[in-house]
Amino acid sequence: MDTQHFANDPETVVEADRAHIWHHLTQHKPFETTDPRIIVEGKGMRVWDIRGKEHLDAVSGGVWTVNVGYGRERIGQAIAKQVTKMCFFGGNAGTIPGAHFAEMLTEKMPGLDRVYYANSGSEANEKAFKMVRQISHKHYGGKKQKILYRDRDYHGSTIAAMSAGGQDERNAQYGPFAPGFVRVPHCLEYRSQDGSVGEEYAAKAAQAIEDVILAEGADTIGALCLEPITAGGGIIVPPKGYWERVQEICKKYDILLHIDEVVCGLGRTGTWFGYQQFGVQPDIVTMAKGVASGYAAISCCVTTDAVFEMFKDETDKLSYFRDISTFGGCTSGPAAAIENMKIIEEEDLLGNSTAMGAHLMGNLSALMEKHAWVGDIRGMGLFAGAELVTDRDSKDPVGEKEMAAIVADCLAQGVIIGATNRSLPGFNNTLLFAPPLIATKDDLDQVTDAVDQAITRVLG
């Protein structure tokens, strides 16, 4: 079969895509009359689509993944070298890059020591949930099975990860879900119901978690699973004091703290991990996207030695963690992750994330001064959101159509941004920015200039 035409003829690709691809997160009806978007090349923070149009990518591959930017030859070379020597060995065997990356990674995570490899964020979270359940069976006689999760947080697309999903609009059509997951309230200060702000709001939001624990019974709860900064739920940065209190609550009731770093990990917020911004010490950390910046599929569930030790047993030989992930034995993942981490270090991308994050927030606050539509801006490092409202007093969200029109207007200007689309009362409606950690001031100015023009055109 001649496949060369796929490389040379955009129409062939578009036709094949339209005929056979089921795109993620996409209503396909419009594809009957419009083309699907197909991205063919990337360099730095820029990508080109199949029609040759250049875009500045402010969302790191659409879903906040390509932390080190596109076109990194050394990652490609490291993968090629590794997979031609040893591509895969799964089951209970280890590999050289697997051991190497686990050592590098845990050096960045004081207090955490063990790395369990998987392929996606959802899967890493499933591993964590299974660990918690097994600890319950092994050590608490079946008590402490429940897992707490937070309103607005997201932990993945599988049924158990959705059972811990705080975004009802995503879950609506996929129940019934797994039992034993219990929701705690969100920590979105902007939507404070009683007017409290700052540390007072933080204390109340943390207290709301303790209230759920007391209502359920602490002896029924094994873990609390939270994003350090709620990502897809609207870039929700908890105010000062929240995380300290959350940590205290977990200690007080002997509840494992599982932090989902799938988005915030690997420098997104300006530290290696989001939790490090808040000085907390989790028991379990899951990560995916930025681990290899999308150059390979790899996720990790990292635990303390204390958690790991709970699975050792001399008497019950079958009570080890009876879990496997076939492609956890792929060497392309850790080989890519090693180079990815070296790049972050050598180019000081943590420093750039912090410095450029401040620049981005400055630009967003200028937008907020100019447009009354921008009700709130939130962010940390190169991770930011701008919540759009029709009225700053009522905080009613801007409509879904208008949000989509702003994103489309930016796209037409050659700038890719993201947005949550939830124009329901009480929900946030937020433009999302998570550019590669190599972004410069000029890049970010181009992004916010596009947003400025789009808001003016769409909302006036």
Ligand code: PMP
């Ligand atoms: N956790 C968080 C915080 C996420 O944002 C996501 C994906 N956006 C996931 C988990 C799930 O990751 P994956 O899509 O790789 O399964």
